[in-house]
Amino acid sequence: FEAAAPALDAMAATVHRLGDAAGAGSAMKAVNQLLAGVHIAAMGEAMALGISQGLDPARIVEVISASAGTSWMFENRGPHVVDGDYTPRSAVNIWPKDLGIVGGIAGEAQLPVPMTEAALAQFKSAAEAGDALIDDAAVIKVYARAAGLTLPGDA
Numbered sequence: 001f002e003a004a005a006p007a008l009d010a011m012a013a014t015v016h017r018l019g020d021a022a023g024a025g026s027a028m029k030a031v032n033q034l035l036a037g038v039h040i041a042a043m044g045e046a047m048a049l050g051i052s053q054g055l056d057p058a059r060i061v062e063v064i065s066a067s068a069g070t071s072w073m074f075e076n077r078g079p080h081v082v083d084g085d086y087t088p089r090s091a092v093n094i095w096p097k098d099l100g101i102v103g104g105i106a107g108e109a110q111l112p113v114p115m116t117e118a119a120l121a122q123f124k125s126a127a128e129a130g131d132a133l134i135d136d137a138a139v140i141k142v143y144a145r146a147a148g149l150t151l152p153g154d155a
Contacts, residue, residue: 043077125142
């Protein structure tokens with residue numbers, strides 16, 4: 001770790017030492033990706049619910065960003081939906097891979113991860129519908145297609 005510290009410091013604002021056991025960093029990355037993927041999928045579901053009820057998408061982001069239900073992913077990805085801008089910053093297609101890895105690790109530990117599985121299914125649906133290479137906020141399109149919703153930016 002000490003030998004790699006200068007390179008790690010150059011790549012990240014904060015470097016966390018997780019101990020001497022090999023694999024701790026990979027395990028922590030899996031924990032982070034579980035939360036990030038679930039939060040993005042939940043953002044899509046929540047935004048779609050609000051839109052289905054006639055709420056203004058910009059107001060959904062404004063109110064939820066100041067409420068207990070917010071997350072960094074909601075605050076970051078919600079505006080992509082509001083703007084109808086799915087220019088890839090982080091593409092849909094990384095989530096089937098990353099959440100698949102999380103599921104594999106959990107399976108080895110015999111740990112059920114139903115929320116991960118639900119998020120994974122939504123990202124797979126988005127990818128299969130042709131949205132694999134656009135921004136991961138496009139997971140909302142899975143819900144919009146199912147409910148016949150018009151999203152910002154839709155013609």
